[in-house]
């Protein structure tokens with residue numbers, strides 16, 4: 001394969017933050033997106049792992065997992081696939097990479113919140129084995145896909 005078009009997953013670096021911000025804006029136009037500063041913090045300073053998926057030089061998607069000291073639960077903070085590259089299996093692949101990172105850190109659970117109107121994401125998580133935990137009314141400050149409510153989902157990542 002031509003190296004220029006080689007695709008794969010790697011850890012995000014400072015150099016990727018602008019590209020992540022642009023994907024975030026395309027995925028969540030308007031007020032609902034993370035600011036560049038928030039993304040920079042999550043990628044570089046928080047107790048977190050950020051993976052990017054790239055083809056050649058093009059960053060197509062990313063996932064951010066955050067961890068809390070003393071907790072056995074990893075948290076999927078966000079997973080964004082550039083709209084131009086959705087429905088090609090990249091989201092599921094990144095989710096698996098995030099779960100592998102959690103396993104490596106001896107987490108027992110993966111947890112996330114998703115807008116109750118975000119059918120694509122709800123389907124992705126269901127397909128990956130996540131189960132409904134609770135509904136949180138008014139979780140988001142602004143409407144996402146027509147609702148401010150979130151669904152919290154969880155999956156066991158530690159094989160017993």
Ligand SMILES: CC(C)(COP(=O)(O)OP(=O)(O)OC[C@H]1O[C@@H](n2cnc3c(N)ncnc32)[C@H](O)[C@@H]1OP(=O)(O)O)[C@@H](O)C(=O)NCCC(=O)NCCS
Nearest residue numbers: 027079080081086087088089090091092114120121123124
């Ligand atoms: C949700 C998102 C991450 C999915 O990523 P993706 O790369 O397009 O998804 P994949 O191609 O890996 O799809 C995996 C599965 O998810 C489900 N899915 C993905 N997109 C879907 C859609 N538009 N409608 C219904 N189900 C969908 C399907 O079950 C799919 O499996 P299948 O292809 O065998 O049917 C992507 O749509 C996205 O980035 N959306 C905008 C940002 C966002 O909402 N992120 C989630 C925040 S909680």
